[in-house]
Amino acid sequence: MVDTAQLDLFSEVLHAYSAERGGTLDNATLYADVAERAGLPEELLSERVPVGKAGQPHNLIARRVRWHQQTLKHAGILQRVEEQRGVWKLTEPAGKDLNRIGPNVGVVGFSTDLGVAILGASETVFERIDTPITLCLTSPPYALAKARSYGNPNEAEYVDWICRTLEPIVRNLVRGGSICLNVSNDIFMPGSPARSLYRERLILALHDRLGLHKVDELIWHNPSKPPGPVQYASIQRVQLNVAWEPIYWLSNCPQALRSNNRRVLQEHTERHLRLIRQGGEQRDAEYSDGAYRIHPGRFGNATVGRIPRNVLTFGHSCADQRAYKAAARAAGLPAHGAPMPLSLASFLVEFLSSEDDLVVDPFGGSFTTAKAAERLGRRWLSTEIMLEYVVGAATRFSDAGGFMQNLRMAA
Ligand SMILES: C[S@@+](CC[C@H](N)C(=O)[O-])C[C@H]1O[C@@H](n2cnc3c(N)ncnc32)[C@H](O)[C@@H]1O
Incomplete structure (x- = not known):
């Protein structure tokens, strides 16, 4: 029985x-x-x-x-x-192998002791959240000159849509918390090699409408980016191949930033270690009309590590992403096509938040921000509208403490 x-x-x-x-x-x-x-x-x-x-x-x-x-x-x-x-x-088949959840609902896809992955539209879920957030690290779908049926917003509506999505997150942002937006620089004016100015409009709107200040525009240098824009660089030869994407770093209170570069110090170069060993600079010189001076002993202090520069070099393919894609495919699920490297997400999560802080990602995709937060002992909350992406991302968390999977599709 x-x-x-x-x-x-x-x-x-x-x-x-x-x-x-x-x-x-x-x-x-x-x-x-x-x-x-x-x-x-x-x-x-x-x-x-x-x-x-x-x-x-x-x-x-x-x-x-x-x-x-x-x-x-x-x-x-x-x-x-x-x-x-x-x-x-x-509901709503959203392209090949993808099904999108309807508006106004959210279902737990999977969870760990530290976080929750929700199948639901970000605007619906975050509207109902009332918890202090320290960091929002996200890559929204790119703006397209012409909207696709399955998700990417039209360029003309993009700025307003991003502002509306971020509004409830900003409302819960702790003083000095950070919003990091990885957006595309490669949106071109129709039929033109000139880039859209939507990025400029976006930053002004986030400042004017949500009171966010631009702390920096970090450059994600991706040496493994495929060549493009093909039409303008390879065919017409009037543009250069793209090697970077912007990551806007914004905060509600730059005077009280929660970031700390001591958490992400890098190893000194051999050249710098030699300089320290020899007691610093031996020269006495002036550069840039006196704006910059070198004197004997400068840079001679032994320090723990090198402060990273704001050009972040990370190839998009990494062992973790490859493992995720293989696991998703083995489960018969589509692997996400635009994941962020875990190394980049981990760098930003570590720099911009502390252990136990809440890190969110309204556009979860393969849940890379969540995975970085999980590894680094931050609490996390991510939303994603495509059922298959949520189920596929669960494979990345199966080792996490308290892992529970609520949605499954695999045979
Ligand atoms: C560029 S991808 C994010 C990739 C992610 N950073 C990663 O590392 O995998 C954007 C994601 O947002 C999802 N999305 C689009 N509109 C959404 C919405 N309203 N709410 C939640 N997710 C949404 C898309 O399905 C897509 O997976």
Whole structure:
């Protein structure tokens, strides 16, 4: 006898609607599919037992599956197919292999002792959060001259959309907390090699509307970036190949910044160590019309490490990302196409927050910010609208303390 009350069929129900069937399924097929995946004997599907005060005969498996179906419906993941009784589908297919959750709902995808990954639209989830945030490190979807059906906002609406998304996060930002935005510099005016000025408009709007100050525009130098813009650099030969992306660092109170470069000191170069060993500079000289002076003994103090410069060189491919992509594909899930290297996210999380601080990412993707926070002992909260990305990212956290996975799709 199977105790159906003990069965967790949620993930089986979710899986049954996955892309293999175009996300559409009638209930009879659903019950059979779930029973098979859960390893339940077929005869259980025809067994009926009296339920409730009225003692109406019901099949307990079908009942439990319908219950999960309702949960998914309320989560906005499932919806009825119009004019077809008993046929349901995953909401809003959002391109190849991707399904987007509807607005106004959030479901926990997975969690650890330190953080929670939520399948939900950032604007919906953060609107309901009332907890002090120390750092928001995020790469929003890029602005496109022409909006795509599955997510990227139109350039004309971009500034307003980012401001609206960040508004609840800024409201909860601790004094001196940081917002780090990795956006693209490679948005071109239609039919032109000239770049869009949306970045300039964005920074002015974040200042004027949300009171954020620009602390720095960090340069993420990515030596492994593929060549481009192809049209203007390789074909017309009027532009140079791109090697960097901006990361805007903003704060509500630059006088009280929570950052500390002592946390991210780098090793001194051999040349600098030699200089220290020899007691510093031997020269006495003046440069730049006296603005810069070198005198004997300068740079001779032994220091713990080198203060990093604000050009951050990290290739986008790293061992951690490769492992994530392989694990997602092995689980039959699409791997995220635009992940940030874990090394870069870790550098920023360590520099801009302390242990136990809350780090958030409203556009989780493969949950790299969350992973960096987890490794560094920060609490974290990330949202992502694509079901498959949330499920795929869970593979990166399976070793984390207190790991619990609520959404699953793998066969
Ligand atoms: C550039 S990617 C982020 C990549 C991420 N930094 C990483 O390392 O994997 C942006 C992500 O935002 C998600 N997204 C778009 N609109 C969203 C929204 N309203 N709420 C939550 N996530 C959203 C997209 O599905 C996409 O995965």
